[in-house]
Amino acid sequence: MIKEIELEIRLLMIAEMIPKCDVLCDIGTDHAYIPIYAAQKDLCRKIIATDIHEGPLRMARRNIENYDVSNMIETRIGDGLNCLYDHELDIVLICGMGGLTITEMLQLQKDKVNKCRQLIIQCMYADEMLRGYCYENGLDIVEERICMERNKLYTAMRITPGGQQKNLHPVFQHISHALLEQETSLVLKYLDRRITRLTRVVHGRQNAKECDSEEIRELNEIIERLKEFKAKSLKGS
Incomplete structure (x- = not known):
């Protein structure tokens, strides 16, 4: 019997932000833990796990096979969203990278970003860069969550393209309205x-x-x- 995958706190926070969707794309999937979780929870019709390096993809494929969800998850090697077709740009995860790396990816692949239904993005550090980029480029932060794992705080943002540019005080690069409203x-x-x-x-x-x-x-x-x-x-x- 195949057991259910157990995610650590940070990954579980991200996974619980995924809505029911047609296609889920995990950019920089590494171990493919979140795609496996999504497959086991039957959140999506199709799941694509990508990475720029072959090594992590080999590990991802091994985990996908071990959890017996190969029929639901496709793996691809590629840089960011470039290995995705336009009709696959439904829910896109970009997690586990720094704020500079993520914002550079969003800028370089802006055309594809703007075609996504939503993006769920989690920065390992420099999350203020992501918030600032979102405000300047019409990406609406519709939800932001926070968790603590091993005494480190992590935030994750659910973002919808197609909004208006926002001219906000620089303080909101350091904390969003969505996070402030929680008062936890x-x-x-x-x-x-x-x-x-x-x-x-x-x-x-x-x-x-x-x-x-x-x-x-x-x-x-x-x-x-x-x-x-x-x-x-x-x-x-």
């Missing part, structure tokens, strides 16, 4: 850690030989806004 202990912890991180950045900039006073002013303003959000969340909790 993890959101408070996220605010705390972001304030600490940006405060260290300011101290580093101030001690540099060439100090950009305008950048420091903007960072301090962001820190103050984050502190206000934290105080409001504490008051509401």
Whole structure:
């Protein structure tokens, strides 16, 4: 009897954001754990697991066979969304990469991104770059979730293309409206850690030989806004 796959906290958070869909595409699938979960839960008619390297795909195929879902998951080697046909651009996962890598991929493959029904994106770090890119390029963050695994916080965003460009205060690159609305202990912890991180950045900039006073002013303003959000969340909790 084939057992159900058990996902760790970060991957489970992402997997639980997947809606019922026609086609699920997992970009940079690595072990193919989320496609296997989606297949076992019967979330999609078709699942495509891609990776740019053959090594991870071999591992993915082995796992897919071990969980007996080869009839539901197709593997492909390719760079980002380039190995997908337009009619397959339904729900696209891009997870486990840095914010810079992800935003570069979105920019280089913008035509395909804009044809997706939705994207679910999880940055391992620099999630502020993804939020900023979304605001500038009409990608609406319709949902954002947060979890903690091994004392590290992770966020994941469900994004819908085709929106309007948003001119928001820079603080919203560091936390979205969707996340702020939750007012949970993890959101408070996220605010705390972001304030600490940006405060260290300011101290580093101030001690540099060439100090950009305008950048420091903007960072301090962001820190103050984050502190206000934290105080409001504490008051509401």
